[in-house]
Amino acid sequence: xxxxxxxxxxxxxxxxxxxxxxxxxxxxxDAGTGTYVGFGMAGLLLLAVIHYYFKTKYxxxxxxxxxxxxxxxxxxxLVIFGISGWFFREFGKAxxxxxxxxxxxxxxxTASFGVLTILAYAFVALFAGPIPLSMVVxxxxxxxxxxxxxxxxxGVTAMRIGYGITVVLTATCLVMxxxxxxxxxxxxxxxPRANLLPGGNAATGGDPAHLLGTDQIGRDILSxxxxxxxxxxxIAFITTxxxxxxxxxxxxxxxxxxxxxxxVCSRIVDALMAIPQLIFALLLMTIAxxxxxxxxxxxxxxxxxxxxxxxxxxxxxxxxxxxLNIVVMDYIxxxxxxxxxxxxxxxxxxxxxxxxxxxxxFGLRFCFVFLTIAALSFLGIGIQPxxxxxxxxxxxxxxxxxFARSSPLTAALPLMCAGAIALLTVAVNFVVDWMxxxxxxxxx
Amino acid sequence: xxDKEMLVKVRDLKIEGRAGEIWTQIVNGVNIDLHRGEVLxxxxxxxxxxxxxxxxxxxxxxxxxRISGGTVEFDGIDLVNASAxxxxxxxxRRIAYVAQSAAASFNPAHKLIDQHTEAPTWHGVYGRTExxxxxxxxxxxxxxxxxxxxGFRYPHQVSGGQLQRAMTAMAMSCRPDLIxxxxxxxxxxxxxxxxxxxxxxxxVDRFDTAALYITHDLAVVAQMADRIKVLxxxxxxxxxxxxxxxxxxxxxxxxxxxxxxxxxxxQKPPAPGNEVPVVSVKNVVAAYGKVPVLHGIDFDIHAxxxxxxxxxxxxxxxxxxxxxxxxxxxxxxxxxxxxxxxxADYRKRNRNQLREVQMIYQMADTALNPRKTIREIxxxxxEFYLGLRGEAKRMRVEELLExxxxxxxxxxxxxxxxxxxxQKQRIGIARALAAEPKFIIxxxxxxxxxxxxxxxxxKLLANLQDELNLSYMFITHDLATVRAIADxxxxxxxxxxxxxxPKNVMFTPPHHPYTGLLLSSVPEMDPDWLTTLLNExxxxxxxxxxxEKVG
Numbered sequence: 001x002x003x004x005x006x007x008x009x010x011x012x013x014x015x016x017x018x019x020x021x022x023x024x025x026x027x028x029x030d031a032g033t034g035t036y037v038g039f040g041m042a043g044l045l046l047l048a049v050i051h052y053y054f055k056t057k058y059x060x061x062x063x064x065x066x067x068x069x070x071x072x073x074x075x076x077x078l079v080i081f082g083i084s085g086w087f088f089r090e091f092g093k094a095x096x097x098x099x100x101x102x103x104x105x106x107x108x109x110t111a112s113f114g115v116l117t118i119l120a121y122a123f124v125a126l127f128a129g130p131i132p133l134s135m136v137v138x139x140x141x142x143x144x145x146x147x148x149x150x151x152x153x154x155g156v157t158a159m160r161i162g163y164g165i166t167v168v169l170t171a172t173c174l175v176m177x178x179x180x181x182x183x184x185x186x187x188x189x190x191x192p193r194a195n196l197l198p199g200g201n202a203a204t205g206g207d208p209a210h211l212l213g214t215d216q217i218g219r220d221i222l223s224x225x226x227x228x229x230x231x232x233x234x235i236a237f238i239t240t241x242x243x244x245x246x247x248x249x250x251x252x253x254x255x256x257x258x259x260x261x262x263x264v265c266s267r268i269v270d271a272l273m274a275i276p277q278l279i280f281a282l283l284l285m286t287i288a289x290x291x292x293x294x295x296x297x298x299x300x301x302x303x304x305x306x307x308x309x310x311x312x313x314x315x316x317x318x319x320x321x322x323x324l325n326i327v328v329m330d331y332i333x334x335x336x337x338x339x340x341x342x343x344x345x346x347x348x349x350x351x352x353x354x355x356x357x358x359x360x361x362f363g364l365r366f367c368f369v370f371l372t373i374a375a376l377s378f379l380g381i382g383i384q385p386x387x388x389x390x391x392x393x394x395x396x397x398x399x400x401x402x403f404a405r406s407s408p409l410t411a412a413l414p415l416m417c418a419g420a421i422a423l424l425t426v427a428v429n430f431v432v433d434w435m436x437x438x439x440x441x442x443x444x
Numbered sequence: 445x446x447d448k449e450m451l452v453k454v455r456d457l458k459i460e461g462r463a464g465e466i467w468t469q470i471v472n473g474v475n476i477d478l479h480r481g482e483v484l485x486x487x488x489x490x491x492x493x494x495x496x497x498x499x500x501x502x503x504x505x506x507x508x509x510r511i512s513g514g515t516v517e518f519d520g521i522d523l524v525n526a527s528a529x530x531x532x533x534x535x536x537r538r539i540a541y542v543a544q545s546a547a548a549s550f551n552p553a554h555k556l557i558d559q560h561t562e563a564p565t566w567h568g569v570y571g572r573t574e575x576x577x578x579x580x581x582x583x584x585x586x587x588x589x590x591x592x593x594x595g596f597r598y599p600h601q602v603s604g605g606q607l608q609r610a611m612t613a614m615a616m617s618c619r620p621d622l623i624x625x626x627x628x629x630x631x632x633x634x635x636x637x638x639x640x641x642x643x644x645x646x647x648v649d650r651f652d653t654a655a656l657y658i659t660h661d662l663a664v665v666a667q668m669a670d671r672i673k674v675l676x677x678x679x680x681x682x683x684x685x686x687x688x689x690x691x692x693x694x695x696x697x698x699x700x701x702x703x704x705x706x707x708x709x710x711q712k713p714p715a716p717g718n719e720v721p722v723v724s725v726k727n728v729v730a731a732y733g734k735v736p737v738l739h740g741i742d743f744d745i746h747a748x749x750x751x752x753x754x755x756x757x758x759x760x761x762x763x764x765x766x767x768x769x770x771x772x773x774x775x776x777x778x779x780x781x782x783x784x785x786x787x788a789d790y791r792k793r794n795r796n797q798l799r800e801v802q803m804i805y806q807m808a809d810t811a812l813n814p815r816k817t818i819r820e821i822x823x824x825x826x827e828f829y830l831g832l833r834g835e836a837k838r839m840r841v842e843e844l845l846e847x848x849x850x851x852x853x854x855x856x857x858x859x860x861x862x863x864x865x866x867q868k869q870r871i872g873i874a875r876a877l878a879a880e881p882k883f884i885i886x887x888x889x890x891x892x893x894x895x896x897x898x899x900x901x902x903k904l905l906a907n908l909q910d911e912l913n914l915s916y917m918f919i920t921h922d923l924a925t926v927r928a929i930a931d932x933x934x935x936x937x938x939x940x941x942x943x944x945x946p947k948n949v950m951f952t953p954p955h956h957p958y959t960g961l962l963l964s965s966v967p968e969m970d971p972d973w974l975t976t977l978l979n980e981x982x983x984x985x986x987x988x989x990x991x992e993k994v995g
Contacts, residue, residue, distance in 0.1 A: 330811040334875070337769055337790055338828060339798045352815035 013040030069408040085113025114430030136173040185220040187227035188386035194218035224388035236370040242308035247315025255323025296384030356439035363432035452478040458513035481652040485669030489894040492675040536563040540615035544627040546607040550599040557595030582613040605636035634965040663967035667974040715746035728777035750916040752930035760939040802876035806888035808868035812860040825878040866897035
């Protein structure tokens with residue numbers, strides 16, 4: 001009955017759009033009927049969303065059993081993210097060098113939101129816990145050194161920008177040094193009160209000191225969520241870099257040398273890729289766990305190596321394909337005839353022309369690695385407790401989802417961890433999409 | 445032909461192109477009148493807006509371009525403001541387009557005849573069966589071999605010249621009133637080109653089709669067009685009847701275009717018999733895998749001389765260059781440099797041997813690394829071979845840039861994408877010079893360039909030769925270039941040397957039959973040239989067919 005009504009409404013909207021079509025001018029004139037039906041449907045959907053949002057908020061059916069809170073949070077999140085992305089882009093357009101401003105002008109809101117999110121994750125990951133003073137000094141010294149070197153390579157402007165960035169970074173580090181980390185408690189710190197509910201309201205079983213409550217053995221969930229950024233994102237980043245080092249090196253070697261090198265490398269990669277990745281990873285992790293015994297750090301190290309090798313097969317495929325396209329160019333032939341060695345060929349002639357597709361792949365690969373780590377941790381063989389990790393946290397807090405009707409905030413706890421994973425994945429993809437669009441030269 | 449009715453009327457056409465967010469005008473008010481059955485030639489250098497105007501005459505602009513002013517009328521229909529469905533009913537049916545590269549324009553996944561019949565069946569001109577029958581008759585008309593069968597091949601199974609004719613047949617499929625030909629023979633050899641030209645002219649006459657013929661080759665347009673319009677940077681220079689235009693061009697620019705082909709360098713006297721040649725190719729036999737390509741090539745190149753190697757594509761010219769550079773080690777025979785045999789494989793040559801033999805490529809776009817600045821591109825061989833660094837290296841790079849007549853301060857920090865085609869080719873020359881070689885292989889270095897620019901490059905190469913006593917091996921299929929720059933000529937056919945000798949001997953009769961065929965296939969500025977040639981040889985005796993008979 002309801003379905004029929006919905007269909008009828010859509011059809012009516014489409015027909016009315018068709019009528020509107022005649023009145024439209026130039027740009028709309030050539031659009032097909034489907035376009036109008038689509039616009040009609042989208043408009044109706046928007047109306048339905050707004051209606052549901054306010055109905056559940058102000059006229060709940062049963063005040064004791066709140067309804068639609070997840071829907072409202074999602075919608076609020078969407079709006080907030082959109083606005084923050086837009087503001088970040090406006091900020092980028094107004095501040096910075098001519099080059100960076102042009103970059104921001106060419107960005108869609110999705111990409112600027114992606115960049116903002118990635119920066120926020122990096123910030124949280126770096127400053128989750130207290131940082132040592134030596135790190136502040138290190139940032140200042142390395143920044144100054146790099147800026148100094150750029151003077152010779154890229155000129156005075158680049159050096160000024162370098163020093164500017166160094167000053168900002170050092171100042172941030174210094175502030176964070178005195179603040180002593182973002183997380184209010186340690187990631188493995190066990191506090192006296194376990195099973196506190198989130199919300200910080202003492203009347204409903206919470207504690208203002210623990211905004212998101214504590215878990216079964218009394219660890220602060222907010223702190224663990226913040227530390228999770230450092231562990232999950234950091235380990236995923238290291239793993240991806242390693243995968244690119246392995247896959248990229250062999251891929252370019254295979255493309256440049258060809259012949260036997262190519263055959264051997266490619267067949268090994270084929271063999272590795274023939275086994276479903278997650279199952280293969282599980283298998284290897286089982287072996288690795290047996291080797292490592294109860295040493296949690298060693299298990300994590302094995303996991304990094306295993307995932308890096310498995311993912312490097314995909315990187316190999318891409319860098320070999322990209323490399324092959326570049327190797328046939330005349331400038332490579334010219335360099336070979338000049339007598340250049342392999343290292344020069346790969347790093348100075350091929351790599352600069354392969355950066356765009358490789359960077360895009362880096363973004364995507366990072367997401368896959370990140371998800372694999374979370375999946376392995378969820379299954380209990382990834383990052384080991386007491387180290388906080390989002391995958392493990394989803395598993396630990398998973399049963400709270402049963403309280404969705406009575407206490408939405410409690411049920412949201414595992415969703416926050418999962419959402420943190422999802423948000424970063426989406427953000428990275430936004431940026432990658434934009435970069436691919438830029439490098440492929442597609443316009444309009 | 446004022447007696448025929450007007451078909452295309454373009455008035456004050458202005459087109460803008462977008463670079464980033466800025467729109468700049470690239471066509472500044474061009475007028476075109478084209479009557480039914482008439483052929484108008486549009487000529488000019490690249491960047492003159494020829495193709496843009498040709499497409500605009502069909503009511504179409506490329507992405508990033510827009511018509512900003514003026515009118516385009518086709519048979520009374522306003523194409524600028526026509527709606528998409530209206531244009532759809534015209535394009536393919538009454539207006540057709542033949543692109544420069546047929547190989548890139550055919551869909552490689554479908555058979556020729558399927559692509560041919562798409563337009564007539566879609567427009568409802570013919571049913572599928574009739575369209576196929578018509579395709580076969582058009583293939584026969586265009587003298588494609590096996591017209592009954594050739595349509596059932598895929599594009600990659602057909603040669604370049606045949607593909608170009610198949611594309612013309614496809615454009616003809618609905619018997620359009622107007623065809624726009626965009627450089628249809630630029631990518632072809634002289635012997636193949638003549639075939640396509642004859643076929644196009646025949647079919648355009650036969651069906652009384654009007655055509656816009658876009659090209660940068662004056663001799664070609666002289667054969668094809670009734671009237672010629674000269675364009676320069678989006679402006680009309682002049683327009684006149686073909687014969688008037690050829691005999692008495694009014695504007696200076698047109699005269700300069702006409703004069704390009706007159707650059708000829710004096711032939712140097714042959715080297716003394718006892719002089720050791722710089723490069724000596726001795727009985728080189730080479731093959732790709734099991735496919736033999738070169739069958740015993742022998743010739744010498746002396747100091748300060750230019751040897752032009754000519755022949756059609758597939759004759760083994762470029763393979764020969766690969767043998768000399770060592771990229772393709774020959775099966776037998778050797779390449780001697782200053783009397784000493786070079787190792788066959790370039791990997792086994794020492795740095796000095798590599799330095800002495802340099803190469804300039806046909807496509808400057810792919811020969812320069814797009815991510816490196818001119819400073820890095822030219823600086824690398826300077827540093828690599830001569831060990832210069834820092835200030836000394838910078839000085840040497842600037843000196844080289846001056847030698848190739850580019851202002852160092854302006855160009856040294858640019859990327860290749862910020863240069864024009866001719867400038868890129870000059871950078872390629874500078875990179876070769878940076879190694880301070882004795883011998884340079886020039887692989888079709890001017891074939892991708894406009895005539896005026898190509899002439900500049902040839903003059904530069906000639907001056908550098910006089911200055912530095914360089915030896916060139918000049919690979920080309922353009923006999924005008926040979927006439928301009930060569931001292932000696934080697935004619936290659938199917939991996940063998942058909943004839944070799946000093947230029948003056950080669951260009952005066954009696955010729956070896958194949959040399960004669962190549963020479964007589966080069967279009968001349970005389971508008972009656974093609975007609976005369978066809979009368980002499982007969983339409984079945986030109987191009988590939990003739991080439992096979994001679995071979």
